[in-house]
Amino acid sequence: MNSPTTTPSDDGTGLVPTVNRDAEAGRAGFYERARSQHLAPLWRVLHGLVTETPQPRCVPAHWRYEDVRPFVMEACHQISTEEAERRVLVFENPGLPGQSRITQSLFAGFQIILPGETAPAHRHVASALRFIIEGRDAYTAVGGEKTMMLPGDFVITPSWTWHDHGNVGSEPMIWLDGLDMHIVNLLAASFREGYPGKVHPVDRPEGAAMAEAGTNLLPVDQDYGTLTSPIFNYPYDRTREALDRLSRFREISPWHGHKMRYVNPVNGGWAMPTIATCMQLLPKGFESRPYRSTDSTVFTVVEGHGTSRVGDQVFHWGPHDLFVVPSWTTVQHATATDDAVLFSYSDRAVQDKLDLFREEKL
Template identity: 60%
Template sequence: MSTIQTQREAFYGRADTQSLAPLWTRLKSLVPEAPAPACVAHQWRYEDVRPYVLESAEHISAKEAERRVLILENPGLQGSSQITNSLYAGLQLIMPGEVAPAHRHTQSALRFIIEGSGAYTAVDGEKTLMEPGDFVITPSWTFHHHGNETNAPMVWLDGLDIPLVALFNSTFREDYPSDEAPVSRPAGDALARYGSGLLPVGYQSGSLNSPVFNYPYARTREALHTLTRGSEPDAHAGYLMRYVNPVDGGWAMPTMATTIRLLPKGFATRGYRSSDSAVFVVVEGRGRLQIGDERFDLSPHDVVVVPGWMSYTLHANDDLVLFSYSDRVAQEKLGFFREQRF
């Protein structure tokens, strides 16, 4: 070691005693030329993980667990309970006759229904029945509980901004005194009131979330297939639509951007990458997702994570429908978001 380097190391050691560190030794890693996400591309095949989800009911009830969920933990982030640097994902199971007790928290949550029909979630005083492909919002700090009054299990994907809220040290939660919070509005009220191209006169939103909290897949699917009759798919995205807040036309949620896309049978996208890491869920059809040098064959209900700033392409063997969520909306608001089309 040279004399200069020896003197520097001695200086660094003395500075460390005062909780000081030299930026110049860390600058390139703190401010790299391009994103270097810690998460990695990974696929959870539903046919492989479903048995574990169902078996979890043999070990714990929804009431005892509060939320009986198997976390989808990114292999690059082991021990973190994260699917990306800023997002959480898990598969939740509720069995016939069960209620997952009511609580609220500062984290925003989404549910994307995977399997089963007719179980419900109650959000801020309204109960909604859930069907496969439905996208359901639980806004920040709203009491919510889940129940299953059918005779079959119900499975859905939970997506939350837990790591993002933790970054700001703004995590709060509160349990409701009983398992079920009061239901004060009829089922379908929010969709009828806000989701039909109409708004009550004088309505003023008191939330950053869409007032519609269940976007039924039946409507979404019809809209996607109608698009195929009037225009060609985008070369990089297919028929890509975003879920919107009908009050202002913005994203449906303030921290998580949610989208749905249709790729017609045989269609292949050109390469695309963006700064947001995204979680994809296969709704219908089969195909493949190429992320860098890795190929993932897609089947219904599979979940795949695409790290930010990694180029990917999609190919549809059948008509392929994909739901996705990412932190794009937060990045856009902060001026960070970038994309590149190849």
């Protein structure tokens, strides 16, 4: 007698390898009756649901700023901020076309605001980060406080806070938007609301948040009631100085160079509860050792030039380029003639809280 066929599934269904394939045809009637009650056999899909290693649907990708910027500028001639509400061009991962995703869980887009324009006030459950790419004399107002923005600044819009943007300068302002909307939508927890007026009233002086929480001191009677950092603008000049000072005395990481994470001064956690944000300095002539982790990560280049080997692809990058490292994909960074600084964000903040994060230093 021949033994049952129990070879591993090769049809992409996730069929458990020990299932007798020769017997599956005789079970078709049972499967059809079960489907009438909205039931399905786990053994036909289990290995596709619980994979041996991460199977990211996003793929390594690289956008050159010199290629993207002309489209951002042209968008200004195509549509106004009033019509668009937010004039943003979305980065769509090639592995996730038409889904407004740069990774499975995160959104990315370039937003531009021209001199004299105002992006109207609204609020939403999704948290947002702004990383400033170019320009000056534009602002974000968050929860009644306005902050002016400069290239390299990391700005937070916490969940369900009123916010609007304006440009009082003489040149365009472009920034990277990163949002956790896909995490929020996975949980069916999204709300949004437009403000009745164009801008939300400002009732706190500029710099109030930094004065309250940015000097290693906190008001003794303040109850923050949120996991988001009360500091909503982390200026690049302070970040760059911190990296430079760190590099003078701390041994460099063979995998990350000099890498620091943005923190919430209230609890020491990530600055945003759902999005992990970091800045790293790669000295000239540095070549990192292979590294991989479970958080798909978006990088943008702040300074310098270099290369990153992501899986079997090599990206040659310069200032303001974006590139993506998918989950559990090996990455190596290298610089040659100048120092480089990279800003990155990922869903590690969520993975840490759920005990899901894993990394491997090779």
